[in-house]
Amino acid sequence: MPFALAFALLAAQPVADAAPQEDPSTIDWEKEFGVEKKVRDPVTGELPVDPYTQSPANAGATPFNGESMAKAFGGQDGIRKIVGRLVDLSETDPRISDIFKNQDTVRLRRTLSEQFCYLLDAGCTYTGRDMKSSHKDLGVTRADLNALVENLQQAMREAKVPFPAQNRLLAKLAPMDRDIVER
Amino acid sequence: MAVAGLALATTAHADPLLDGGKLVLTNGISTLEGASGGGLASWATIAGMETDRGVGVSAHLTGIELADYGWQSHGVSVGIKDRIELSYARQNFDTRKVGAALGLGEGYRFNQDIFGAKVRLVGDTVYGSPLLPQISVGVQHKRSLDGAIVRAVGAASSEGTDFTASATKLVLSKSVLVNATARLTNANQFGLLGFGGPNQAGRTLQFEGSVAYMLTPRLVIGGEYRTRPSNLAIAREDDAHDLFVAWAFTRNATLTAAYADVGSVATFDGQRGGLVSLQFAF
Numbered sequence: 001m002p003f004a005l006a007f008a009l010l011a012a013q014p015v016a017d018a019a020p021q022e023d024p025s026t027i028d029w030e031k032e033f034g035v036e037k038k039v040r041d042p043v044t045g046e047l048p049v050d051p052y053t054q055s056p057a058n059a060g061a062t063p064f065n066g067e068s069m070a071k072a073f074g075g076q077d078g079i080r081k082i083v084g085r086l087v088d089l090s091e092t093d094p095r096i097s098d099i100f101k102n103q104d105t106v107r108l109r110r111t112l113s114e115q116f117c118y119l120l121d122a123g124c125t126y127t128g129r130d131m132k133s134s135h136k137d138l139g140v141t142r143a144d145l146n147a148l149v150e151n152l153q154q155a156m157r158e159a160k161v162p163f164p165a166q167n168r169l170l171a172k173l174a175p176m177d178r179d180i181v182e183r
Numbered sequence: 184m185a186v187a188g189l190a191l192a193t194t195a196h197a198d199p200l201l202d203g204g205k206l207v208l209t210n211g212i213s214t215l216e217g218a219s220g221g222g223l224a225s226w227a228t229i230a231g232m233e234t235d236r237g238v239g240v241s242a243h244l245t246g247i248e249l250a251d252y253g254w255q256s257h258g259v260s261v262g263i264k265d266r267i268e269l270s271y272a273r274q275n276f277d278t279r280k281v282g283a284a285l286g287l288g289e290g291y292r293f294n295q296d297i298f299g300a301k302v303r304l305v306g307d308t309v310y311g312s313p314l315l316p317q318i319s320v321g322v323q324h325k326r327s328l329d330g331a332i333v334r335a336v337g338a339a340s341s342e343g344t345d346f347t348a349s350a351t352k353l354v355l356s357k358s359v360l361v362n363a364t365a366r367l368t369n370a371n372q373f374g375l376l377g378f379g380g381p382n383q384a385g386r387t388l389q390f391e392g393s394v395a396y397m398l399t400p401r402l403v404i405g406g407e408y409r410t411r412p413s414n415l416a417i418a419r420e421d422d423a424h425d426l427f428v429a430w431a432f433t434r435n436a437t438l439t440a441a442y443a444d445v446g447s448v449a450t451f452d453g454q455r456g457g458l459v460s461l462q463f464a465f
């Protein structure tokens with residue numbers, strides 16, 4: 001939107017000539033509004049989250065049985081790499097990158113890996129939150145979800161996961177849309 | 184500065200009108216009748232690449248080379264919020280040498296206009312419960328542009344309206360898309376030879392089924408079957424079927440190639456051949 005930007009810059013011009021005020025960049029707005037600062041865990045690098053009850057049911061689907069799916073995804077290492085790539089792609093995807101700004105993607109990488117690993121029966125417990133509370137107030141749309149699915153498809157394709165196995169994982173995730181899409 | 188902030192904020196958050204957010208191929212391709220679906224069967228899909236917050240458009244051009252005829256269809260459709268589809272298609276059916284044999288003159292063309300509307304009632308092709316397909320109902324109003332001739336061959340009317348109800352689901356666990364459509368119709372040869380006839384004047388219930396297998400997110404192979412009434416006394420009408428490959432070579436363009444068989448048309452049997460269709464969708 002170069003027009004909007006140009007217009008905004010023009011509109012901003014007279015304000016710059018106005019009497020000097022306190023520089024807004026030096027104000028600690030979080031303090032002004034009483035926002036509690038969260039501190040990353042020195043070991044894991046994760047931010048604290050509000051207490052919740054851990055349960056495998058939070059993963060939102062029942063896992064596969066047998067080794068074939070875990071194998072198709074390259075085991076725990078393969079899954080971690082695919083999730084890492086998915087988060088990297090999504091954080092830089094202009095369609096959805098805004099949603100990941102100021103979110104704890106350190107934790108997301110861990111919990112999402114756990115979730116996929118649990119669903120693929122690759123030997124993990126899911127310790128994260130349920131899908132509804134994880135995505136509350138993120139304002140995710142159907143188009144955002146489709147964008148994320150495309151990024152996941154790309155990550156799985158790059159990791160050479162056979163296409164039918166990719167779809168079998170997506171079959172587990174697709175019904176979660178009602179907890180993730182908010183608007 | 185407040186103005187700057189506001190201007191940037193609104194541009195960053197406004198939904199684009201053509202959001203283009205649908206997953207590739209989940210808009211279906213364009214049927215010969217303009218509605219989105221397979222090549223032959225209307226599906227529960229809504230045309231265009233929009234999701235539930237935007238508007239989408241698509242256009243198609245399809246050509247079929249049959250044993251004795253050339254058949255061509257082109258049209259446009261609009262999808263509104265992945266809920267409502269409005270479509271228009273024009274069909275031109277070239278009788279070539281058969282035209283002379285039938286006394287119409289060589290290269291006589293049957294033409295018809297098809298105005299369609301479809302609404303998605305419940306479900307989603309991809310998401311939601313695997314047991315709940317996307318279900319849509321539709322109407323297709325068809326107007327033959329050869330009124331005198333179609334009445335001369337025995338059609339009761341040169342205009343007709345089909346009613347469809349479709350269920351479509353992508354069964355991800357099997358990489359298979361399944362569609363079933365019930366159609367109430369009295370169209371003869373899709374409406375090219377008018378509507379109703381001596382055998383049956385009113386609409387009868389017909390069935391359309393499609394099965395497709397996803398090879399990649401952008402490449403699908405499949406087959407379709409469509410039953411049809413045989414209303415005219417002078418010429419038998421058969422069921423139609425096809426085998427297709429659809430390839431979304433970009434997000435917005437899909438090329439479909441098919442082997443299609445529509446059986447007997449205007450007393451000339453064995454009308455089968457190749458179909459090529461190009462669709463652009465945004």
Ligand code: HEM
Nearest residue numbers: 096099100103104111112115128129134144145148173176
């Ligand atoms: C079926 C699809 C999805 C699955 C399975 C999924 C899974 C998860 C999981 C396991 C978590 C972490 C839960 C926790 O921290 O306890 C999470 C958080 C998150 N998800 Fe998703 N997600 C999906 C779709 C999406 C989409 C479409 C977006 C946005 C485009 C998104 C954005 C986020 C964000 C920003 C967080 C971090 C929230 C926070 O830390 O408070 N997710 N998701």
